[in-house]
Amino acid sequence: MIAVHGLSVRFSAGTPLERHALKNVTLEVADQEFCCVIGSNGSGKSTLLSAIAGDVVPEAGRVVLSDRDVTRLAAQRRARLVARVFQDPLAGSCGRLTIGENLAIASRRGARRGLRDALAPGRMRSVLERVAELEIGLEKRLDQPIGSLSGGQRQALALIMATLAPSSVVLLDEHTAALDPANAEFVLGLTDTLAKRFELTVLMVTHSMRQALEFGTRTIMLHEGEIVLDVRDPERKDLTVEDLVARFRRARGQELAEDGLLTS
Amino acid sequence: MSAIAFFGAVELGLVYAFVALGVFLSFRILDFPDLTVDGSFPLGAAVVAVMIIADWNPWLATAVACLAGAMAGLFTAFVSVRFQILHLLASILTMIALFSINLRVMGRPNIAILNQETVLTPIYELGLTSYLARPAFVLVLAAIGVILLAWFLRTDLGLAMRATGANPRMARAQGVRVGAQIMGGVALSNAMVALAGALFAQTNGFADVTSGVGTIVVGLAAVIVGETLLPRGGMIVAVAACVLGSVLYRLAVQLALNLDFLGLTPSDLNLATAVLVLFTLILPRLRQPRPTQ
Numbered sequence: 377m378i379a380v381h382g383l384s385v386r387f388s389a390g391t392p393l394e395r396h397a398l399k400n401v402t403l404e405v406a407d408q409e410f411c412c413v414i415g416s417n418g419s420g421k422s423t424l425l426s427a428i429a430g431d432v433v434p435e436a437g438r439v440v441l442s443d444r445d446v447t448r449l450a451a452q453r454r455a456r457l458v459a460r461v462f463q464d465p466l467a468g469s470c471g472r473l474t475i476g477e478n479l480a481i482a483s484r485r486g487a488r489r490g491l492r493d494a495l496a497p498g499r500m501r502s503v504l505e506r507v508a509e510l511e512i513g514l515e516k517r518l519d520q521p522i523g524s525l526s527g528g529q530r531q532a533l534a535l536i537m538a539t540l541a542p543s544s545v546v547l548l549d550e551h552t553a554a555l556d557p558a559n560a561e562f563v564l565g566l567t568d569t570l571a572k573r574f575e576l577t578v579l580m581v582t583h584s585m586r587q588a589l590e591f592g593t594r595t596i597m598l599h600e601g602e603i604v605l606d607v608r609d610p611e612r613k614d615l616t617v618e619d620l621v622a623r624f625r626r627a628r629g630q631e632l633a634e635d636g637l638l639t640s
Numbered sequence: 641m642s643a644i645a646f647f648g649a650v651e652l653g654l655v656y657a658f659v660a661l662g663v664f665l666s667f668r669i670l671d672f673p674d675l676t677v678d679g680s681f682p683l684g685a686a687v688v689a690v691m692i693i694a695d696w697n698p699w700l701a702t703a704v705a706c707l708a709g710a711m712a713g714l715f716t717a718f719v720s721v722r723f724q725i726l727h728l729l730a731s732i733l734t735m736i737a738l739f740s741i742n743l744r745v746m747g748r749p750n751i752a753i754l755n756q757e758t759v760l761t762p763i764y765e766l767g768l769t770s771y772l773a774r775p776a777f778v779l780v781l782a783a784i785g786v787i788l789l790a791w792f793l794r795t796d797l798g799l800a801m802r803a804t805g806a807n808p809r810m811a812r813a814q815g816v817r818v819g820a821q822i823m824g825g826v827a828l829s830n831a832m833v834a835l836a837g838a839l840f841a842q843t844n845g846f847a848d849v850t851s852g853v854g855t856i857v858v859g860l861a862a863v864i865v866g867e868t869l870l871p872r873g874g875m876i877v878a879v880a881a882c883v884l885g886s887v888l889y890r891l892a893v894q895l896a897l898n899l900d901f902l903g904l905t906p907s908d909l910n911l912a913t914a915v916l917v918l919f920t921l922i923l924p925r926l927r928q929p930r931p932t933q
Contacts (some may be wrong), residue, residue, distance in 0.1 A: 473799070477799055481814050482814060
């Protein structure tokens, strides 16, 4: 479960560059809900994910993950409760380490790390079973460096890594935006498979309105740091991309009208 | 090159192998360029010399020297992580402070520990010729060091440390306490460098406050030479390459000094080392094609 209550984030507070990135946002994503987040650049999508993950400190509001208030916890201490996949395929894994070593690190996400052999066959077995289940052949390439994988494969690996540790909340920050269409399709399909297979609670930021309606069970739209649209299945099923664009225009149109008032 | 000169170079290379292992950990694994080593090498030598003179057990003295080195590294990393001071600057500050501290520890710039009981005493009593006994002894220690470090870097903690250096953002997202990893790693690195200093003092019979000058460059040279010779392989190969690099570097220096027509004297050592390191750093870039203007 992901819950944010009255979340406000302000960047460069007190300076001429001040930006109110999130304004009193309240959102609850229930267990096993797959929620897509759309919005234009600067709407606060990524800031919302960063605030949930702990990279951004809110000036007001609360963040609750799986019934635990984590508002004051640093990012690395929240790792036990939440997994992330970044937009940049290079960001989610360690290029200098092998595939097996990356999987081993991810399988201990948020857990205490001691002096046991991380790659001992007994400990890797359950990890490898999960990887083999996906039938993309990664389990045969454990000794290869991550650098030998393509962007799409790296993102697929990052997704798998996000599901290895026992937490159920996954944050996806435009994780297919840097991929070519074919790879993006593959990674999105994998996202769907993994979410269902491991009963994940997903918050996925995307730039594509089509994706936002096609995937998951719920779609929210952010604009200027506020949630301007929140639809779930089954109503969501009737929504088309055109409807979304219209809603999006209306949100922006109001703002234009207000600007018009100010300048007239 | 005489046999004595050859084994002398091998011995020195094996002693400095611990510097190379330390520099490998800070530079390569943690991506934390750390100049503290120029101070922690003579610190290790100073602590061991003072304690041996005071009739402490030489093994205990060596352990305390490692601990002192770890403290120096911990200080550098703490200042850098906690107060966000550039790693190079933080380490230079510790290095310069250690010069004074080392003088305080020793009470004078130079201490001789000839004819004292050292960790080597039992080896000498085996009856081996001393110029063979010393490198053999240090070789065993270096082999143990390689095995332990390579094993450590495969543990959960070691993997977290490698992730910290390679991709701190990913490490944090995996719940790794990046700051703590840097502090632990730099402390471990400097403990190994202080161990090299302690062994240097015991194999050469003295501790000198100026013996740390250029330690970082020598360590870096060893790491780079090792990487150039053994660029591929697992963690154990990468770690062993540091030892190999350190020994070969010393042999190359010894060879250069023996070639009379070059006209090199021991005082040219630092210049020659700087040129060697610069050359090995530049070489891969020279091979890359450059865009024409």
